[in-house]
Amino acid sequence: MVADSSVQPSLLQGFPARTLPTGVAVAGHLPVARVLVESSLPHLDRPFDYAVPAALDQAAQPGVRVKVKFNGQDLNGFLLERVAESDAGHTLVPLAKVVSPVPVLTPAVKDLAAAVAARYAGTVSDVLRLAVPPRVARLEKDYPASLDTGEAEGVPALPGAPGVSSWAPYRTGAAFLRHLAAGGAPRAVINPLHGYGPTGWPDLLAQAAAAAYASGRGALLVVPDYRDLDRVEDALKGLVPEEAVARLTADDGPTPRYRNFLRLLAGRAKIAIGTRSAAFAPVRDLGLVACWDDGDDLHIEQRAPYAHAREVLLLRAEQEGTSCLLAGHARSTEVQRLVEAGWAVPVEAGRSTVRASVPRVVSTADSFEQGRDPLATIARLPHAAWQAAKEGLERGPVLVQVARAGYAPSLVCETCREPARCAHCQGPLALAGTSVLPQCRWCSTPAPDWKCSHCGGRRLRKGATGVLRTAEELGRAFPGTTVVTSSGDQVKATVAGKALVVATVGAEPVADGGYAAALLLDGDSLLRRETLRAGEDTVRRWFNAAALVRPAPDKGLVVVTATDTAATGALLRWDPAGYAHRELSLRMELQLPPAVRIASVTGPRAAVEHYTGAVEADLAGSGITVRTAGPAPLLLTAPPSGRRTAEDVRTLLFFPYGQAAAVVRVLRVTRAAVAAKRTLDPVQLRLDGVDVL
Numbered sequence: 001m002v003a004d005s006s007v008q009p010s011l012l013q014g015f016p017a018r019t020l021p022t023g024v025a026v027a028g029h030l031p032v033a034r035v036l037v038e039s040s041l042p043h044l045d046r047p048f049d050y051a052v053p054a055a056l057d058q059a060a061q062p063g064v065r066v067k068v069k070f071n072g073q074d075l076n077g078f079l080l081e082r083v084a085e086s087d088a089g090h091t092l093v094p095l096a097k098v099v100s101p102v103p104v105l106t107p108a109v110k111d112l113a114a115a116v117a118a119r120y121a122g123t124v125s126d127v128l129r130l131a132v133p134p135r136v137a138r139l140e141k142d143y144p145a146s147l148d149t150g151e152a153e154g155v156p157a158l159p160g161a162p163g164v165s166s167w168a169p170y171r172t173g174a175a176f177l178r179h180l181a182a183g184g185a186p187r188a189v190i191n192p193l194h195g196y197g198p199t200g201w202p203d204l205l206a207q208a209a210a211a212a213y214a215s216g217r218g219a220l221l222v223v224p225d226y227r228d229l230d231r232v233e234d235a236l237k238g239l240v241p242e243e244a245v246a247r248l249t250a251d252d253g254p255t256p257r258y259r260n261f262l263r264l265l266a267g268r269a270k271i272a273i274g275t276r277s278a279a280f281a282p283v284r285d286l287g288l289v290a291c292w293d294d295g296d297d298l299h300i301e302q303r304a305p306y307a308h309a310r311e312v313l314l315l316r317a318e319q320e321g322t323s324c325l326l327a328g329h330a331r332s333t334e335v336q337r338l339v340e341a342g343w344a345v346p347v348e349a350g351r352s353t354v355r356a357s358v359p360r361v362v363s364t365a366d367s368f369e370q371g372r373d374p375l376a377t378i379a380r381l382p383h384a385a386w387q388a389a390k391e392g393l394e395r396g397p398v399l400v401q402v403a404r405a406g407y408a409p410s411l412v413c414e415t416c417r418e419p420a421r422c423a424h425c426q427g428p429l430a431l432a433g434t435s436v437l438p439q440c441r442w443c444s445t446p447a448p449d450w451k452c453s454h455c456g457g458r459r460l461r462k463g464a465t466g467v468l469r470t471a472e473e474l475g476r477a478f479p480g481t482t483v484v485t486s487s488g489d490q491v492k493a494t495v496a497g498k499a500l501v502v503a504t505v506g507a508e509p510v511a512d513g514g515y516a517a518a519l520l521l522d523g524d525s526l527l528r529r530e531t532l533r534a535g536e537d538t539v540r541r542w543f544n545a546a547a548l549v550r551p552a553p554d555k556g557l558v559v560v561t562a563t564d565t566a567a568t569g570a571l572l573r574w575d576p577a578g579y580a581h582r583e584l585s586l587r588m589e590l591q592l593p594p595a596v597r598i599a600s601v602t603g604p605r606a607a608v609e610h611y612t613g614a615v616e617a618d619l620a621g622s623g624i625t626v627r628t629a630g631p632a633p634l635l636l637t638a639p640p641s642g643r644r645t646a647e648d649v650r651t652l653l654f655f656p657y658g659q660a661a662a663v664v665r666v667l668r669v670t671r672a673a674v675a676a677k678r679t680l681d682p683v684q685l686r687l688d689g690v691d692v693l
Helices: 107-119 124-131 137-142 144-148 173-181 201-214 226-236 254-266 276-280 309-320 333-340 351-357 367-372 383-392 467-477 523-527 534-546 565-573 576-590 605-621 657-677
Strands: 032-037 048-051 065-070 073-083 097-100 187-190 218-222 245-248 271-274 286-292 323-327 345-347 360-363 398-402 410-413 460-464 483-486 500-504 517-520 557-560 597-603 627-633 649-655 684-687
Touching (some): 032 065, 032 124, 107 124, 107 276, 107 309, 107 657, 137 254, 173 201, 201 323, 218 276, 226 245, 226 271, 271 276, 286 309, 309 323, 309 333, 333 576, 383 398, 383 557, 398 467, 398 534, 467 483, 517 534, 523 565, 534 576, 557 565, 597 605, 605 627, 605 649, 605 657, 649 657
Parallel strands (some): 218 286, 286 323, 398 517, 483 500
Antiparallel strands (some): 065 073, 065 097, 410 460, 627 649
């Protein structure tokens, strides 16, 4: 980036002569552009100064996409700001090109990206890759004129005051909406009782967005997947003008996504709805941010810096002073921590309202059911569950929730019960149907002549039953009944009529008028998963399914087959807040997330040890001590991919929230310093990953 430092005196205007390029007419006002180049390298995570050619003076405005020369390469970037002087100390290279005159990076989103990068020890460039969708050039011709003025186009007003019907059953629910409609910024947590019908959770979110819209402000609603997005979009119809809503999701394709992004940017839409990346939507005059079912792992970005949509919205609510609504049939421990800290207020229904609104729940593991059916704890479909399905099918559809997709997703040796493994890659064997050969789930290699490596046996048996096998068995148990499956890439959004619906967890379709009954099978399998959040996640899945069932006065019934008294007790009492409080208390006692924050460092042993040693040394100099665990070898639970090897290790660092800012700053700076030296392999750094414990 060094060039000859001689320039024309008329271009200096008090600007250090050595920084201007030779032979290039430089902009007379604010001739220096600070650009963030698109690079995931940690040591390049800072703005670089470039000269603004006079020919690009009008187009080179803060927020636009630009192309620059960097280390001999043409790189894309964002122009962050223009200043009068540079402290670079060398001759500046001029901007190569303004890719688009549309300022797609607003000041609010720029500040949010910096805050997210600081919280997750990532780079701002990685965050902006999530925040700003890919450009579709042909869509921009209609927008620059209105954007350059900085004035939002008019949006239609509401035909009347927003309704509160869905919030009426909840104490302080109407007060929350009134506060929001009056221009306030209340922060609330709600656990909706229904997952279907006119009082379901989509209507709660839609009415909250309408209240913010009535106050002249915008709203941002983030949901896990496209099915939830469709339901929220339908709920908004009739409450707000259709042109005021913009839908942001990668599932719609680049053109619709970018078109709606530009509508929000221009102020032509005031309500943004979408999946996790929509948390960065450029909504003008933002008044409400809301997140549905924050415990769903679809809210976690799968690319660095692995940000969670809930945390992005919380940062945004603090920075922009907006209202915040966190909703879910169950309550995550992270949300419970916010409630107990006083940051958010729970909006709850009275116990009499709860009893009249939710289905009756029966556990096959209680003493009464055990007395009636002594084999209930070992049978996959106890008599109580079978009876509930039989009677429920007379009144409407019945939901059967199972833990696993496929037919027989795992096989074991019939003699020694050891898991059956592929002879080629040691992956698990599975069956895709009744008349097919077992094959590897990793490499898809058939295993017609399988032999157990432990005992030499050659006979296989099912180690687990998947959704397809369950549907096959239930079809024989209830002849003449329509059986519908929903799992994998064949997920149903809705179901109508009397049918037996067999679905994996999270893939339950919504029934018109609610299900007559629901059977929650494989509960113990879900609870036995080797993860810290097994209980929390299982209870969330149960509540999500049970909320789709008709209330008890309409003979709605839920049968749960699990022996864990704490988890089933929460569902029996319909007390998601109580279970979240119990889980959080245990985590605080054990000093585990979310009572504390956690950072995981993964990579080759030498690189991990060098990085963590440098971090601990820097923290010790500041008087901060973190609790560490590791380095420990990674157990390969998936086929090896990329450069991950069996020699990779992981070290965990635990630190309290009070010291989090200082610790994360050191993690980030040390990572950049190590990357700049290039002496060791890079390490993967993740903060608050839900899958590392």
